[in-house]
Amino acid sequence: MFDVKSVKDTFEIIRENFSDFNQKTEEIAIEEALGRILAEDLTAMEDIPAFDRSSVDGYAVISSETFGASESIPAQLTLAGEVRMGEKPEFQIIPGKSAYIPTGGELPIGADSVVMMEYTEDFKDGDIFINKASAPGNNVVYRGDDVREGSVVLKTGTKLRSQDIGMIAGIGCPVIKVYKKIAMAIISTGDEVVDIHQKPAGSQVRDINTYAVYASALKFGITPIKYGIINDDFERLSATVTKALKESDIVVISGGSSVGTKDVTVKVIETMGKPGVLVHGIAVKPGKPTILGKAGSKAIIGLPGHPASAFVIFNVFVRRLVEVMEKKSSYDRQTVRAVMDINYPSNGGREEYLPVTLSEKDGNLYASPVFGKSGMISTLTRSDGYIHITRGSEGVNKGQSVEVIIF
Amino acid sequence: MFDVKSVKDTFEIIRENFSDFNQKTEEIAIEEALGRILAEDLTAMEDIPAFDRSSVDGYAVISSETFGASESIPAQLTLAGEVRMGEKPEFQIIPGKSAYIPTGGELPIGADSVVMMEYTEDFKDGDIFINKASAPGNNVVYRGDDVREGSVVLKTGTKLRSQDIGMIAGIGCPVIKVYKKIAMAIISTGDEVVDIHQKPAGSQVRDINTYAVYASALKFGITPIKYGIINDDFERLSATVTKALKESDIVVISGGSSVGTKDVTVKVIETMGKPGVLVHGIAVKPGKPTILGKAGSKAIIGLPGHPASAFVIFNVFVRRLVEVMEKKSSYDRQTVRAVMDINYPSNGGREEYLPVTLSEKDGNLYASPVFGKSGMISTLTRSDGYIHITRGSEGVNKGQSVEVIIF
Numbered sequence: 001m002f003d004v005k006s007v008k009d010t011f012e013i014i015r016e017n018f019s020d021f022n023q024k025t026e027e028i029a030i031e032e033a034l035g036r037i038l039a040e041d042l043t044a045m046e047d048i049p050a051f052d053r054s055s056v057d058g059y060a061v062i063s064s065e066t067f068g069a070s071e072s073i074p075a076q077l078t079l080a081g082e083v084r085m086g087e088k089p090e091f092q093i094i095p096g097k098s099a100y101i102p103t104g105g106e107l108p109i110g111a112d113s114v115v116m117m118e119y120t121e122d123f124k125d126g127d128i129f130i131n132k133a134s135a136p137g138n139n140v141v142y143r144g145d146d147v148r149e150g151s152v153v154l155k156t157g158t159k160l161r162s163q164d165i166g167m168i169a170g171i172g173c174p175v176i177k178v179y180k181k182i183a184m185a186i187i188s189t190g191d192e193v194v195d196i197h198q199k200p201a202g203s204q205v206r207d208i209n210t211y212a213v214y215a216s217a218l219k220f221g222i223t224p225i226k227y228g229i230i231n232d233d234f235e236r237l238s239a240t241v242t243k244a245l246k247e248s249d250i251v252v253i254s255g256g257s258s259v260g261t262k263d264v265t266v267k268v269i270e271t272m273g274k275p276g277v278l279v280h281g282i283a284v285k286p287g288k289p290t291i292l293g294k295a296g297s298k299a300i301i302g303l304p305g306h307p308a309s310a311f312v313i314f315n316v317f318v319r320r321l322v323e324v325m326e327k328k329s330s331y332d333r334q335t336v337r338a339v340m341d342i343n344y345p346s347n348g349g350r351e352e353y354l355p356v357t358l359s360e361k362d363g364n365l366y367a368s369p370v371f372g373k374s375g376m377i378s379t380l381t382r383s384d385g386y387i388h389i390t391r392g393s394e395g396v397n398k399g400q401s402v403e404v405i406i407f
Numbered sequence: 408m409f410d411v412k413s414v415k416d417t418f419e420i421i422r423e424n425f426s427d428f429n430q431k432t433e434e435i436a437i438e439e440a441l442g443r444i445l446a447e448d449l450t451a452m453e454d455i456p457a458f459d460r461s462s463v464d465g466y467a468v469i470s471s472e473t474f475g476a477s478e479s480i481p482a483q484l485t486l487a488g489e490v491r492m493g494e495k496p497e498f499q500i501i502p503g504k505s506a507y508i509p510t511g512g513e514l515p516i517g518a519d520s521v522v523m524m525e526y527t528e529d530f531k532d533g534d535i536f537i538n539k540a541s542a543p544g545n546n547v548v549y550r551g552d553d554v555r556e557g558s559v560v561l562k563t564g565t566k567l568r569s570q571d572i573g574m575i576a577g578i579g580c581p582v583i584k585v586y587k588k589i590a591m592a593i594i595s596t597g598d599e600v601v602d603i604h605q606k607p608a609g610s611q612v613r614d615i616n617t618y619a620v621y622a623s624a625l626k627f628g629i630t631p632i633k634y635g636i637i638n639d640d641f642e643r644l645s646a647t648v649t650k651a652l653k654e655s656d657i658v659v660i661s662g663g664s665s666v667g668t669k670d671v672t673v674k675v676i677e678t679m680g681k682p683g684v685l686v687h688g689i690a691v692k693p694g695k696p697t698i699l700g701k702a703g704s705k706a707i708i709g710l711p712g713h714p715a716s717a718f719v720i721f722n723v724f725v726r727r728l729v730e731v732m733e734k735k736s737s738y739d740r741q742t743v744r745a746v747m748d749i750n751y752p753s754n755g756g757r758e759e760y761l762p763v764t765l766s767e768k769d770g771n772l773y774a775s776p777v778f779g780k781s782g783m784i785s786t787l788t789r790s791d792g793y794i795h796i797t798r799g800s801e802g803v804n805k806g807q808s809v810e811v812i813i814f
Contacts, residue, residue, distance in 0.1 A: 055781040086599025106610035166619030192493025203513035212573030374462040
């Protein structure tokens with residue numbers, strides 16, 4: 001019924017179906033803001049600095065009075081006072097006068113320039129010698145030079161970094177409006193899958209996917225919710241997905257690898273509401289058995305059962321889905337360039353996401369494909385990231401520079 | 408009294424004084440493990456897989472019976488049964504027999520190879536035709552092939568990524584031992600500094616550093632604790648630092664820029680215990696006024712007052728300090744290579760950490776120095792990272808490739 005979709009088509013289907021996801025907003029304290037996505041333009045409500053400020057320790061002067069000053073012929077000025085940090089100077093600078101001013105101090109009225117300490121001499125008799133000419137505006141940050149009242153300092157959609165949070169403090173916003181975190185339900189299926197608290201008997205295997213997906217979700221800045229392991233039973237899976245759709249924005253079903261599991265997952269997604277299954281199979285290695293569905297405005301994903309495949313698919317497609325549903329203005333994948341240290345032929349023209357190990361030799365970064373038989377979990381920890389081998393390429397040659405997207 | 412130290416000497420002083428910091432450990436649930444540092448070697452307590460497993464959907468066979476098989480002369484085998492996921496097969500494969508086996512199913516006794524579905528034909532009469540020879544071990548993952556019982560899968564000091572957490576689930580460790588997070592006390596000083604909830608009057612400025620440092624600490628995976636703003640008063644600052652040293656591992660004092668503030672900070676650090684101040688001034692732009700002290704086993708840092716300078720110094724030196732105190736086996740700075748889009752001459756041979764903005768043009772990544780008068784905060788949000796200009800270099804030329812360390 002469903003054609004296997006190309007990677008490009010799958011991304012396009014994600015964009016078409018989920019970019020209008022109506023992400024709610026909430027107000028949070030600045031202490032909680034790291035990594036959150038701004039849901040309002042932040043506007044400065046006042047000039048910064050709010051006063052003309054010295055950017056050095058020195059003497060506030062009238063610049064024209066220092067013209068021609070040098071060490072041999074200094075300008076001699078009388079001390080009018082001392083500017084104190086955080087206080088408005090109570091004196092003015094008139095011709096013949098100057099005042100000590102610390103870095104960050106407010107420029108006294110009348111002064112238009114600051115001479116650095118090292119170009120002055122204080123004879124402690126009330127006179128200051130200025131040994132260097134100082135142009136108007138020298139070492140002065142004028143009111144509003146840094147941030148202008150009414151200007152937008154951070155835009156809606158910005159994923160807040162620590163330097164942005166410094167700015168938010170600077171304009172005095174202890175509470176900001178951000179988009180709520182995407183909530184992701186994680187369901188494991190498969191009759192052979194047992195909880196990690198349990199010792200597998202016979203040919204059972206532990207539920208790796210729940211935990212790898214849980215940690216990846218935290219890394220993407222979203223909220224994971226565990227729903228445990230559901231056997232390959234339509235009624236039980238259907239009830240769990242129904243509950244999960246109420247409590248989350250994205251439901252991830254990590255499948256056992258049996259045919260029964262896959263069939264049940266597809267059937268359940270089809271019954272959850274319109275439009276149902278959007279993608280059933282992606283033409284990419286790994287990830288052929290991937291399912292993408294939509295019920296109302298929410299997403300349901302069926303991941304491959306193999307942990308290493310599920311991990312790659314989650315990082316490529318679910319990450320993209322999260323980014324489309326979030327109102328983030330830019331993607332922030334961490335990538336590095338590395339040199340392939342082995343020839344890797346293309347997979348018969350099939351698109352591929354190839355996990356690689358990174359290593360440094362003689363100051364160069366090398367990428368080596370992570371080899372291992374299908375379904376191995378030890379390939380997981382050996383994978384630092386992945387490279388994308390496009391369809392129709394002839395693979396990657398030893399010595400070629402590749403872009404590695406870090407897991 | 409104190410010579411200004413070079414960057415290299417400062418790093419060496421950090422290493423000498425803090426690498427034996429006795430970081431305590433704690434046990435946490437696997438759900439909390441992302442980004443934590445492992446405090447034990449994790450050893451697999453059993454083979455994975457625990458049984459010989461098929462890596463494809465197909466038929467389990469005795470390989471020697473398929474030799475010479477082709478589409479024109481298929482090997483004809485009788486169906487002995489069907490392997491079920493998670494169940495031990497109750498039949499054996501004897502000569503002339505085969506059994507259906509799903510991906511992940513346990514290989515029945517007697518079989519030594521699996522033929523993929525697509526190379527077989529099932530005439531639904533109890534006979535299976537095998538159209539391709541299958542070598543011994545073909546499509547089989549043997550017991551322990553993936554992870555061997557008794558092998559160390561993750562070492563002490565590993566900073567746990569989501570793929571590592573998948574492995575921890577795989578070996579069945581719901582609880583793991585990690586190093587406690589480093590706790591960092593954040594104190595602001597300066598008579599001119601006011602809380603961000605307050606509107607600055609006259610020439611007061613808001614406390615930006617507390618929040619930029621707080622968010623950076625969270626980003627580094629450590630626990631920040633706010634102590635608010637303390638005026639430039641020896642007794643009050645001394646009492647606060649004493650309390651902070653009891654409650655944290657690193658005390659960061661972000662100074663106002665007045666001379667008074669700096670003097671008080673140094674005096675307070677000197678009275679907190681041996682060995683006292685280790686570094687007073689680093690020969691780097693920005694960051695000359697940086698102070699590094701040690702009281703017992705704990706660190707006390709005096710940051711420059713300017714938010715943009717404090718931010719760079721925190722990212723370079725406090726981050727290094729955190730990494731040395733943590734028992735992490737590797738540093739994980741995020742770096743990118745970019746092309747300088749402007750000539751930037753060296754600062755008279757002085758070492759420099761230069762904040763840059765990154766931008767993409769025609770598929771290339773460019774780094775532009777962030778210009779702004781000293782003390783401006785708008786330079787913060789424009790900085791995506793910094794480049795290191797070493798002492799004695801002649802600066803950086805337009806078109807040169809540089810390594811940008813991301814903030």
